[in-house]
Amino acid sequence: MDHIIRSTVIESSFRGNNSITFPSLEMYPSEIVLLKGDSGSGKSSFIHSLAGLIPIKKGSVTIKGHGELNEKTTPRNWRKDAISFIPQKPLFWASLSALDNIKLSQWAKGISAENIESLLKKLGIQNLINQAVNKLSIGEQQRLSAIRAFISNAPVVFADEPTAALDKKNTWKLIDFMKEHQNNTGCSILLSSHDSRLDSIADSIITLK
């Protein structure tokens, strides 16, 4: 089977002249790879590099059918079509409601989804749909952030500690939600987490040191 994403060893520029090196990565369709490591080991920076949010100085990342990200170019539509991204710290427009934040993402990606309410229901936040996003708890924001990432059909999803602020019940709800999405779309998920509960769902584990 062909890889869906392949990354060589990459060196990324990080806050000015600093640089950080990350190991190579290969993922197949419908695979879940767990990225582990101590705090400060660079899990978020690795994900940001793969997403093209941190410039790469050396190496390259290829996503099948979407081109190659390297030190010179970020393929057009890389973040629009090739990847979906759940940031570690839920990031939203504070001036918008939960629903409008999802719609902002749809607008940015140029997609439309009719099933937002059912997705919100799956993660138990359907009643918060019109709530200002800054009124939500961190856990609720994290679930909303996951929904935002999974409304697109990107072949690769980067999830940076998506369960960090969730209790056990909501963690499993989110895992079920991710797996259901994976089954439906065949996407691959790169998951960074300290949470050992996620080890069981991973097809492989990469540990950053």
Add this chain to the structure above:
Amino acid sequence: MRLGSIYFAWKAIWKRRGTTIFISLIWACGLLGMATIERFEMGITNALQFQLKNTDLLITAKGSPTQAILANVFHLKESSGNISNLETEELLGEYNLQNIRRIAYGDNYMGHRILGCDSATWNNILFYSLKGSLPKKPQDALIGYKAAASTNLKIGDKFYGSHGLIDHSISNENGAYIVSGIFKSRGSSWNKLILSDINSVWAVHQGSDSSYTAVLAKIENPLEKLLIPRKIQSNSSMMAVSPAFEVNNILNWINQGARAFNSVSILLLLIASFSMLFLLQSHIRERIGDYALIIALGGTWWHVAKIVLWQNLILGLFAIGLTYLGLMMLWLTQDLFLPLSEIFQQESFWNVYQDRIWILSCLILSTFTSLGPWIWLQKIPLHNALVDS
């Protein structure tokens, strides 16, 4: 429903209402200054030119030319005296004059001057509206809508004048006037007057001379416009002036003043634009994480550009709206602080076409001020913007 950049831009600036209103207000102050001066200049010019239409010659009793014009053309002051109607008629026959209007001061009613006019005068009142009819019978009176409002007179009402212009107490019981019509004129000074046939005014003053207060006329020949007033002035006991000539001098002076004020206004607008540029820059700096998020979610810099552009355009539109609100307040309160009330004419005051230059400039400036921050945003490392937000 799929939402677009306008919606997100609106939500973003509405969240920061205080800053939004502050920026728009600064901008609106500059625009209001320019728009007001433009209207003031145009209003005065139009008002004076309208009043002076068909009035190349004013014949009245000797005295101050300025006072004569203010009294007999603009009806704002007391006249310096009367002129003999026989001598005047003899004089009028000697010259090639058109549109001759004879007027005679009458009494007043509750402070509003009763002006006796001949039928030629009616044609020189440009009516916006006329309820009722022009005077047809002796003692019929046609009253301006402002006079009607302050005296409470209605069509068919009977009233008695008081002697002179100021006195309110002594009723002249020689003849009652009956209101035949109420009008609104484009000429501001007409609206405060009570007009009646000149013979009716004379009839009220039985026993006194049937004299004119002034005669106004048009002179077709441009050369004679200068010569006739001089000839009358030197060959008769009356004063003859060319109101257009005198008022043009005043207009030039007013226009000079308006230009000076306009420069101040442009300066204010420039300062407002620079302040706005800096305020927008800081507004955008505060929201850098929001813009980085659009990129992280798959948007392009074009998505960000659209939001920044719409934000600025909405601010510009707010400023334009506030400017018109200011103009509306000026329109509604003009009577309180403008001695020549109704200096602003409705059709020119609310002619948005005349504002096209500053409206367009405002929108261009909104676009221009969004370019800088947009270019600056692209240089910000996305990772830092996301992590630091």
